Amino acid sequence: MTTWVDGAAGSRWDVTNLPYGVFSMAGDEPRVGCRIGDVVVDLAPLAASDLLDAAHVFQQPTLNPFMALGRPAWDSVRAWLVEMLTDDAARSEVEPFLVPLSDVTLHAPFEVADYVDFYCSLDHASNVGTMLRPDSEPLLPNWRHLPVGYHGRAGTVVPTGTEVVRPSGQRKPRTETTPTYGPSRRLDIEAELGFVVGAPSAMGTSVGTDSFADHVFGVVLLNDWSARDIQAWEYVPLGPFLGKSFATSISAWVTPLAALDAARVPLPDQDPRPLDYLRVDEDAGLDIDVEVVWNGTVVSRPPYRSMYWAPAQMLAHLTVNGASLRTGDLFASGTISGAAREQRGSFLELSWGGQELVALDDGSTRTFLEDGDEVVLTATAPAPAGGRIALGEVRGRIAPARG
């Protein structure tokens, strides 16, 4: 099956990818689109002209109505799109609804209901534990028994390209006796994947690991901006709050779970064996390569396949107490860090707590983010027939603190 869309076949945005997003053109209303190659398929009019049942969910400013339809609709829309984009006979019908990517504005792809952030990388948790608690075991006793997570702020999840204002707040370095107020001096990133819930679940019920693909619509790249000095002072005993809540950036494109079938890999060994509700099949992991680009320099290549806890385990844990799911719920993996230095997904780890300089290609060095710095996360995954597909990038620049 080869697409007739110019330049798409064999590219990272081939017909095996087909991520969804929300776009507009000058002066018109945001609506749902699908990317192939360097064009966006304007789904609402195409679906209407082709009399698709789901046509009404595309003339909407978010993916939520489409995501709420559930997996049978996701599968049938994808199958329809693949057919329309590979069948030469459909070309004349579809072409009027293709828009060059360069002509569109991309928007937040969905409205976030609840946002949960996990902590699923063994290397990240070990690195942070070693830095924060140098005299203890790096991992806390619960870490290998459950995917540790917490709720973040849904209202400050923003799409790629949104400027991030340096947050102010209380910081108390260890060398001082009382806290002071001011702009964060240790502004950081966390390179993560985010998983978006489409199909809801009822309160009082749980979603087993084998129901993951019935509830999760797709994947975004996610940057969990973090003010380490604010976080370090505030986080005991109730967890991160203002050190995280100022901004979380996500990609404009949501990669459907079906596009990641070829990326499925076994998890690393889990020892001890998880409790029954956390058991997963083979291939519960994802082989996705992430790149962290700081002012144009690739400073890290975190490998998602090294993550200890699987996405299906996060979802099963999140709902094991009967917490309901809503369309638009977003849960993120936590920082993706591999074992090697050049695989660390945060600047806290790359600079080892600010002690080691990170060299950029322009000759400058960094520990944490400076005003004007730009960070871009990109990622690719194996495509079914060889080659790779791309996830949507997530880009953000730091603006100076206000006030």
Next chain:
Amino acid sequence: MTTWVDGAAGSRWDVTNLPYGVFSMAGDEPRVGCRIGDVVVDLAPLAASDLLDAAHVFQQPTLNPFMALGRPAWDSVRAWLVEMLTDDAARSEVEPFLVPLSDVTLHAPFEVADYVDFYCSLDHASNVGTMLRPDSEPLLPNWRHLPVGYHGRAGTVVPTGTEVVRPSGQRKPRTETTPTYGPSRRLDIEAELGFVVGAPSAMGTSVGTDSFADHVFGVVLLNDWSARDIQAWEYVPLGPFLGKSFATSISAWVTPLAALDAARVPLPDQDPRPLDYLRVDEDAGLDIDVEVVWNGTVVSRPPYRSMYWAPAQMLAHLTVNGASLRTGDLFASGTISGAAREQRGSFLELSWGGQELVALDDGSTRTFLEDGDEVVLTATAPAPAGGRIALGEVRGRIAPARG
């Protein structure tokens, strides 16, 4: 100014109260109402017949559109209502729109955007600290410098009367070496006030303590159900998650901030003096008396006036990093506990970690919640001309664990 509504004058639902909620009658659509005495004012048709500008926001299934209008609209609607309900000449116009409370179903009053829970009671934090860390200072170093808080799950905030299914999850008592899965054995409540944001704020800006009343629409009673065994095992280092996320109950009535003017009192002494962004005027506290009723027995009377951190300080802290506010954001005080045993707002504290029995009037005893138990929180505040007004109650019964 005396109301003409039968039985309302001098009651706890006098015209000085006038809480808002969402109600329906058999078969019709949920819409906004206002309680006075034992009747509900059906605001949409009354406002339409009186040609009120804001009439369109009342024919809605949540308070959010009304709350989004901001303080000038809240003030003018309240002034209009007081006039209509006290002017004998308006009686014939208003009476057709009064519905007996016994004829209505009450619904969730608003759609929750983000939910944040604070930890503002010195006595509660000291009690919990003493139990959890018997060999250390009860209060952690940051506690007197900032109102400690964290994000909770907005999607499981439910209105009074919603059944609460006992959550299951991982628990590891100190006497065991590995965790097990099962229903919570230490199911608890937390008696709190919740503050509801009406007027939003922009990302990258903060809301000072003096802007509190421009953003906060009103107050609900809130029960932050807590599974202590799940919480104790999961909460390091990222805070409470599944021990809280299964359910949070709120009252169906939202008390407007203006109804609590007579309840304003000075805060307890704050030592050390808070940083500038947390400074408040005199009378930043609230004199609200709460009662905790367990299967019909009043087991505690937590006094809100004893809270260390003021509501305006919570809001200023929540936004000091530039986090935006949305209409429907809910932030709660944390457990309200006074210094005396009979003022403790959680069963963890009342039973001192499960070691002391709580006696109920039916002769039974309790430490934590049993299946079938019902908890009701009620509260009153001083009325402007003496007497007291009531907040809406929050009621919940425990259903057995599922699965």
